[in-house]
Amino acid sequence: MSENDNLQDADGKKEVESIETTPTPKTTENVEIVSDSEPSEKTEEHPEKITGKTEVVADTKSATNQASEEVSNTAAKVETENNDSDANTVTEAEAEISAATQTPKDDLVDEIEASNAEDAEDESNAERHEVEEKDYHAMSMQELATELNRLLKHHKIQTISKNVNEIKSEFNAKFSELLDEKKEEFVEEGGNEIDFYYTNDTKKLFNALYKDYKQSIGAYYKEREQNLKSNLDNRLQIIEDIKGLLSVEENMGTTYKTFKELQDKWRNAGPIPRDKYNNAWNTYHHHVERFYDFLHLNNDLRDMDFKHNYDQKLKIIERAEELAQDENTNRSFRELQVLHKLWKEELGPVGKEHREAIWERFSNATKAIHDKRQAYYADMDKAHEKNLERKEEIIAKIVNIANDQANSHSAWQKKIKEIEALRDAFFKAGKVPIKVNEATWTKFKEAVRTFNRGKNKFYKELKKDQYDNLKKKKELIQIAEDHKDSEDFKKVTPMMKKIQNDWKKIGHVPRRDSDKIWKQFKKACNHYFDRMHAERKAQDRHLYDAFDKKVKLLEALKTLELSDDPKANIETLKSRISEWKEIGHVPQNKRYIDGKFYKAIDDAFDKLKMDKSKLEMIKFDSKLENLANPDDTRLLDNEYNFIKKRMSEIKSDINQLENNLQFFSNVKSDNPLVKDVHKNIANHKKELDTWKKKLSKVRGMYS
Structure with a gap:
């Protein structure tokens, strides 16, 4: 069935003028092309592709000008042919032109046309693809706020909706997790849940930036809605003007020039609402075809027009076949959308003998790109499944750490670092399948929350112990301050040394009090011992x-x-x-x-x-x-014991050497080895005599 079967002429059952002239109000949501999920390469990287597109349009306009000149020269002949032709000729021409614009439909073409209709609502849509899409899931809240600020400063507001919505979703998820942690801490510290409130500078900054975005995008869509309505009215009027040419009684050359001017006005009429796009274009093509039928162009002129359209469509097909070989599937699909738009909006019919063949060839290239794109998304799904496995492993590790309860500050600090590393790994693991995204995020948050509960419980108990320690240390400070000016050094000094040892045995106190009470205790102790040392120094001046x-x-x-x-x-x-x-x-x-x-x-x-x-x-x-010290003989005792031990060692060495001589019973006394042993024995005996004299002197010291 032809796209135009529902559009009949004035003699038919349906009225073409039924197109609505009031555009449907647009919300600010869902305005981006949804067919692309990956960051796009800038068009400037592929100038040869743009050249191909422009060439098609330029050739179309060139053929239009040429046709205009030929019509002017043959206006009279056309008029004569109009008078001589019969109704069957008109019917045949109408059928041929209508069939030439006919486009076989399938799901992929529907998707492309729907996307082109969306693009038709905003002529700046190509700029959307220049916005780099980053892994927002792996960014921190501060990084997300910075990225939002960058987008607002360096991109047109209508091109960043998809990015902004993803950034907002990730920021809210991360802030929600932080909010849960802070709320648990607040409640565990004795606060009432009703009174809980928390924000931070990053949240305030993000809210301010998002407010700027909402205001700017709202103003943009309000202005665009007015423009879309105005452009639609202009296009409907152009259709009415083309319809009116069928009843104009003037030179055909002049009428044809007027027709071409209306076509130029149509091409430059600007964007219209997406829901009116296909209906408006089909209505326009229908009346363009009726004008051609009414005009009864001669066969040469029509064949020239068909040939031009055929050549340009071949170029489009060749470009589509090149795109089918491109590894960048998203880029290929985006350009394929442009090619379909050129096929539909810029070019007319071709000869009947070529219509089915060129459409089939174009459809095959389109299908090849589509299949490649589907394979790409299938691979992406596999990658998402691997990401899911990785995130499940990370969650399992967090659960294991949460279940392994530590009982010391250092152990908990180590676990906190491990959890932070796992959290970073989770955010950097990439996207997971959409169907399990929320469930995976919930499991992750619950695992982290369980860990935080255990951590908070430990530190809550630790804080209680620290307050008990603080109380004990304040009691020691009171003792030190009460006795720091005491004159009874003999009695107070042991007590001051004892409280110093007790201080060391008491555990940690809250950090905010630690330095303060230590300085207070140290000051009191130093005051006492400085006085004591000064007193003793005065007494021991000699x-x-x-x-x-x-x-x-x-x-x-x-x-x-x-x-x-x-x-x-x-x-x-x-x-x-x-x-x-x-x-x-x-x-x-x-x-x-x-x-x-x-x-x-x-x-x-x-x-x-x-x-x-x-x-x-x-x-x-x-x-x-x-x-010598009559009051303390410990040094003398040590020396006595050392001499006795040394004498015993020397005697043992002498016995060993004398035993060794027995092995030389058959050796002459002047043998070098024997002489060396005798010499060592003599030296040891001489040394033993010296140590005996030392021992005798030590004994004398006792008396």
């Missing part, structure tokens, strides 16, 4: 004076230059030792200086050139003087 003298004596010993006379040097070093002992005791915390002094004395003795055993005993005598 000890500090002794320390200062020993420091000077130690520095002098380090720079002491010894003579070549060992005995004189020994006397010098002994005198330094006697001088050191005469200075007396130093403060307890300064006694390390004695060790430094005797280390320096040992180093000085090592520089003397004398028998090592004698030197060893001289050094030991100076060491014993340092160990």
Whole structure:
């Protein structure tokens, strides 16, 4: 059935003038072409494709001008032919032209025409495809607000509706999740659910940006609705003017020129409401065909017109066949829509012998693109299924972490980081099938919410413990402040040291109080101990004076230059030792200086050139003087035990060496190995004698 079968002439049963002139009011929703779901490449990347389209239009206009000139030259002949022709000729021409505009229908063509009707409502529709579509699901709330701001600044308002709606949906979902978390925390902290309110700067920014978008898009559609109505009225008037040409009694050349002018006005009349698009175009084509029938163009002129249309449609077919090889299915389909629009709106009929063949060829190319596009969406569905599997795995991991209850702050912090990483992975995992999108999102939110409940419960209990700890530490602060000015150092000092140890054993307190109470406690303790140290320093002034003298004596010993006379040097070093002992005791915390002094004395003795055993005993005598303390024999006891142990080790070594000699019973005494063993035994015995003398001196120190 022809597209125009429902449009009959004035003698028929239906009236073409029944087209409504008032456009249906448009809402601001669902104004984008829904056939494209992926970001599109800009047209500038493929200039050769645009060239093909323009060439078709340009050739069409060229043929129109040529036809106009030929009609002007043959107007008289046409008039004569009109007078001679019979009714059968008119009927045949009408049937041929009507069939030439006929378009076989299937689901794909319906989809293309519906999309073109939508595009016809907005001539800037091509710009929609220049808006880059990003993975909004993987963006944070701040990133979504930034992206919305970018779209508002850099794109026409009518081209971003689809993007804005997706951004809004993702932002609301993420903010809803955050809102649930904050609400749970509020209630768990003792708040009333009725009193809960939460917002943040990102939410305020997004609301302001979305309000700007709604105002701008509303103003745009209000203005466009008026333009669409005006353009529809103009197009209906053009149809009426073409109908009126059939009753004009003037030169056919003039009438034909008027007809071509009306066609140009039609092409430039601007967009009209989408629901009026197909009806208006079919009505227009119907009356254009009636005009051609009325005109009775001669066969040469009609054949020339048919040939031009045939050539241009072949170009469209060739371009469609090229598109069928393009891997970018969405881009191919968008251009295919343009080709169908050119086929329908710019070109007329072709010769009867070519009509079925070229339409079949065009349909095959169209079907190839459609099949490829369906395969692309099938692959996309598979990818979405894989994304679903990945998200299910992530949700399962979150559930496992939520069920594994930790009992320490560090463990919960580790789990929080793991959950954050899983949340990011979930958002970056890509889209899932639409039918399970809401259910998957709900499962994810519930898993995260379960984790947050466990986390909040732990920290709520931890906070209770922290407040108990805060109370305990404030009690210690009170004790420290009550005794910081005490003069009874003997009694208070042990107590102050005890509360310092108790402080360390008490656990964490709320963070906002931690620094404050620590500074308060530290100040009170420092005040007491500074007073105590000052008091003791005053009492032990003579000890500090002794320390200062020993420091000077130690520095002098380090720079002491010894003579070549060992005995004189020994006397010098002994005198330094006697001088050191005469200075007396130093403060307890300064006694390390004695060790430094005797280390320096040992180093000085090592520089003397004398028998090592004698030197060893001289050094030991100076060491014993340092160990002598009638009130504390621990150092002397340690030295006694060390000497006994060392003597036992030497005796063991001597026994081992003597046992080894038994293996050399058949070896001469001058054998190098035997001589070496005897030498080692002699050295060990000599060393043992030295240690025996040291032991004797230590015993003498006890008496």
